[in-house]
Amino acid sequence: MKNILFLMKSMQGGGAEKVLLNILKNMDYQKYNISLVLVFNEGIYLNDIPKNVKVSYIFEKETYENNQMIINQSKSVYLNNIKEDYDIEIAFLEGICTKIIGNSTQNSKKIAWVHVDLLNCHYTSSMYNSIKEEEDTYHQFDEIVFVSNYVKESFYKLFPSLNTKGRVLYNPIDIDQIKKLSKAFNVDYDKTTFITIGRLTNQKGFDRLINAVSKLSNENFNFQIIILGKGPKYNELKEQIHNLKLENYIFLKGFEPNPYPYLLASNAFISSSRSEGLALVLCEALILNKQIIATNCSGVNEALDYGKYGHIIENSELGIYIGIKDFLINGSNYTISEKAFSKFSLKKSIEKICDLIDNTSLPKSGI
Known part of the structure; x- marks a missing residue:
């Protein structure tokens, strides 16, 4: 049974949170042992998380101080809060989650999800000191998942050295x-x-x-x-x-x-x-x-x-x-x-996500 970590900022009422819920509700829990770690223990979807998922959090609430700690001490945040061993670690939101999982020291397969057009809406830049630092963080991941072809193309324009990584997986909708x-x-x-x-x-x-x-x-x-x-x-x-x-x-x-x-x-x-x-x-x-x-x-x-x-x-x-x-x-x-x-289609999308998770033969990536 594979141990899988999903890291998510919170369970606020956005599209990415709904997509994550769709994924969690349709995974095979005879095959996967799934943990969800929230950076902030907030959101209207908290009670909708499936009971099979082991849920924990890093901070009780989002505050300026907590965000600054993640920006400046992301490696310590990871080491102090991600204690279990995982086969797969998934940063399900660009920016904050990507930065934390990018500091993982585990011999796991690491996957980053990108939901937005970062070229035209580079909101994640506030988490990094430079574009190069953000680009280097993505190099720590074995796979990058984009929710559309346009998102992928924009990402490669912003981070050209990453254009050999990534695949498009459409959001699963029931x-x-x-x-x-x-x-x-x-x-x-x-x-x-x-x-x-x-x-x-x-x-x-x-x-x-x-x-x-x-x-x-x-x-x-x-x-x-x-x-x-x-x-x-x-x-x-x-x-x-x-x-x-x-x-x-x-x-x-x-x-x-x-x-x-x-x-x-x-x-x-x-x-x-x-x-x-x-x-x-x-x-x-x-x-x-x-x-x-x-x-x-x-x-x-x-x-x-x-x-x-x-x-x-x-x-x-x-x-x-x-x-x-x-x-x-x-x-x-x-x-x-x-x-x-x-x-x-929910069935098609979940099958592709499971295929991504099960394909653990990719070599480790590094800067």
Whole structure:
């Protein structure tokens, strides 16, 4: 039985956390002994972790001091907290998890997951003193997993010496479960409704979406925007909505454990992101045959097959404004076939992840 460690920052309500849960819920626990170590013991998904998984954490909460300790003393953080022996060590989030596992002294196979377009959203740079240090850290890994081809190509542009490593594994999505959950209860809207779902962070571009709606509100369109999610930008976005007098247009509904009935009942899904790897919720919108309006960034083109399955708009506040206005005036009728989301099949993705874990014959890598 293989001993496997997944290291994750926390279990907050983001796409990477949902992907990790899908993986953990579908692993063979007769074959694998799985441990999950959280850097911070926080998040709305903590209670959803399967009982078969051994869970521990490094810090109780995320604080400035704790982050600084990881940045400056990552090797000590690893040695003081990762005590068991593992055959496979997986840093399931770029940046903080990659830095910690990169300091492992174990003779294990090390795998790093990359969920975002680091070339255009290099948020992990704050964890390192230089790009070279970050690049050197990735050299400690035997395998790098990218959630889309675009994410892989961007990564290689940022870190050219790593272009011989890596493979693309699409996020596993339980297609049947999403369809089932979408019918768990009824949701009715009395006007044209756009929905967007995600962590309230700068990356998701909700501030741009609010400004675009402000322009449209002055043009007498009758519609509403539902935003499902929580995150550090909540108060800032709430204040922005209030200052622009958009309380009748935009509704911050917080985190919803089952967002799919709300998504199913909407007229269209909007992605206003500044950058994306391969947005999980956009793929879920495809599964529910929703019309999609999405800013042109990294994995969006890959998910929508370059505009075949949804309206890809300019990645700007103006692009969002034009995209919504065009929908309100002309509607949208993209045909979404099963081919659009079959590559995210849970069974196929889990099989590929298990193949990655079981293939332990790769030589150790080093700087």
